[in-house]
Amino acid sequence: MSEKRILLASLLKPITDTRLYEKLGISLSKIPGASIHIAGYEAPIPSGAPASVHFHPIFRFQRLSLGRLFAQRDYFRLLQRIRPQLVIVSTHELLLPTLLYQTRYSGVRIVYDIQENYSLNLRAQHNYSRPLKHLLAATVRGIERLSAGSIDHFLLAERSYADEIPFLGGRYTFVENKYKANQQQSFISIPVHLPATDPLRLLYSGTIAEEYGVWEAIELAKQLQTVRPDTKLTIIGYCANSHTLTQLRKICEPLPFVDLIGGGKLVPHQSILQQIQESHIGLLPYRPNASTFRCIPTKLYEYMAHALPILIQENPLWQGIVEGNDAGRSINFSQLNTAALYEDLSTSSFYNEGIPESIYWESEEEELLKAIMSLLAQV
Incomplete structure (x- = not known):
């Protein structure tokens, strides 16, 4: 040829x-x-x-x-x-x-x-x-x-x-x-449990937007602070909407447990993967919307590839993937029972059968x- x-x-x-x-x-x-x-x-x-x-x-x-x-x-x-x-x-x-x-x-x-x-x-x-x-x-x-x-x-x-x-x-x-496997990916111990003593690290990664639930991620972190005070939230990604970004910076400023990375500029993908490896729960609090309801978020594959326990908005398509692979919980972010949720997460194990090959x-x-x-x- x-x-x-x-x-x-x-x-x-x-x-x-x-x-x-x-x-x-x-x-x-x-x-x-x-x-x-x-x-x-x-x-x-x-x-x-x-x-x-x-x-x-x-x-x-x-x-x-x-x-x-x-x-x-x-x-x-x-x-x-x-x-x-x-x-x-x-x-x-x-x-x-x-x-x-x-x-x-x-x-x-x-x-x-x-x-x-x-x-x-x-x-x-x-x-x-x-x-x-x-x-x-x-x-x-x-x-x-x-x-x-x-x-x-x-x-x-x-x-x-x-x-x-x-x-x-x-x-x-x-x-x-x-997920495109990274040869430098660190060793993952299966099954996965939340840490009992270290700070509990939540992650919101990728596109920062109201539709993708950035406010819901912050609200969950606030509520988890009441049952686990060492909870921290990292928001990493790019926000194209200037009004949303201004509002986000204003909200995050008085919250020492929230760390914003990127925001007004693109973030290298390797930096996001690094945060995934350092986190304990990945958040996908997408607001119900016709534009995303039938789509599978790319970050869902990324989180699963790193055996990161996931909290995702209720959706039949997503629930089957997440709960069917012991990867986390499907919840309604607008109606949280934080104490019960934390009790469930802290006493559960995830990825008991390993990481599914179908995500690669x-x-x-x-x-x-x-x-x-x-x-x-x-x-």
Whole structure:
């Protein structure tokens, strides 16, 4: 096979993004004769990357600025310079420039990596006024529909998207955000118990937002302080909403048991994994919302891979995964009986049968390579 150039592109995710680089990029670098190019938001180029992986940190703009429009121009210029035969697009805003590139160079294959149901997210979440969010949702879905006929294949990060998204036409492969094992992961003793004497460390990691329950995480920590005064909460991740971030800093300031890491800036994934290994309970206090109800949070796989006991919002899908694997408890964060909850957690053991193999990336890598190799054979 002659050299095949594959470009993976995301407008908002950094070039070191877990899915973009650590999962898709490194997995695709295993294809013989393939040259992998990753375009994304500016971030330090990672050390130790495979020789066939090349980074293009071309995006550096504020989320709500004209720079976001100019970024599409920069992306189109990159396409013309690299001349990839296959492009994997992870952001709807990059679809139209990719289609334009396809019209100029015949034989180009396009894959749309759907990491979120963007249209549903805009309608169901409360980041914009009602008229604006419906306008934005319609615009996003319009771009996706317009592009769908020229897209060769879709990668779906969630199984629910096959039912929710109308334009797939059977051209899709499930590539879920399961955990990519870290060879430097520390030894885990199974089964797991909460510490009897050391400070009890709670963790809220990843995207910081009201929809994902950041206020509920703080409230739980406050209440646990009454039954276990050495309880501590670490909030680590990025908060895109400036109003939420300002409010969060104000709330955390008088609370010595709450530690905020990141907030206004992106946090390296390795730093989050380090916090997971140092914590005793992982919190997923998602507020019930149509945009997340049928999705499996990536951090759920991360917590389970490190045998971290989990407290997750009641949800039939999540409850089956968590309680079915002795990984924690499914609770209603808005109706807490903290004393009873702590009694249950402190007298229980977790992961009694070990960490389930089904949470790891290897099965997804196999499906990914099968789909991409089939497309590469056509160029």
